[in-house]
Amino acid sequence: MPTFRLSTFAAAPPERVFAMWTDADRFPEWIGGVTGVIDRVGPASAAGSRYTVQFGRMASPTEVLEAERPRHIRTRFGNAILKGESDVTFTPDGAGTRIDQVITTRGFVSAVFGWIFSTGSYQGSFQGELETFRKLVEREA
Known part of the structure; x- marks a missing residue:
């Protein structure tokens, strides 16, 4: 199963970062x-x-498999083009939070789309979404 590792630093406390990460309305x-x-x-x-x-x-049913506020969340997600798991840790780091995300895909089609989404930092890529999230949480911190 292909695995994609992403990381960024957010200038906001882990409690705030976790709360925003898990706010489905956002x-x-x-x-x-x-x-x-x-x-x-x-x-x-x-x-x-x-x-x-x-x-x-297109719909992506999602289940929260593990959650330890404000340090960790692991979810299983899936639809026709991308299915797998996301495992995210939020680690205090000085005046902010280190966000580490591991995305593991399941199936051939998901492997192909995972590779596409893991390439670069354009809007909609895995890293692009992580950076958009970072900017959002920092703006509101």
């Missing part, structure tokens, strides 16, 4: 193509919670 602000989040069962910050992320007509 996903459209930093995750490319998200048009909404529906079918919510529990908060996006708690293990066992489920929700569906909408990308136009």
Whole structure:
């Protein structure tokens, strides 16, 4: 299974970073193509919670597998073009937070799209979304 590793530093405390990362209402602000989040069962910050992320007509059912506020969250997601897991740690680092994300894809199609999204830092790429998130959380810190 292909694995993609991303990292950035946000000039905001881990509590703030984790809270924004798990605020499903804010996903459209930093995750490319998200048009909404529906079918919510529990908060996006708690293990066992489920929700569906909408990308136009495409849906990505998501389950929170592990959550340790404000340090860690692991989710399983999936749709026709990209399915896998996201494992994110939030580590205090001086006056801010180191965000480390590991995305592991499942299946051939997901491997291809994962490779495309992992290349570069353009808007909609994995790194591009992480940097958009960083700017958002820093602006509001």
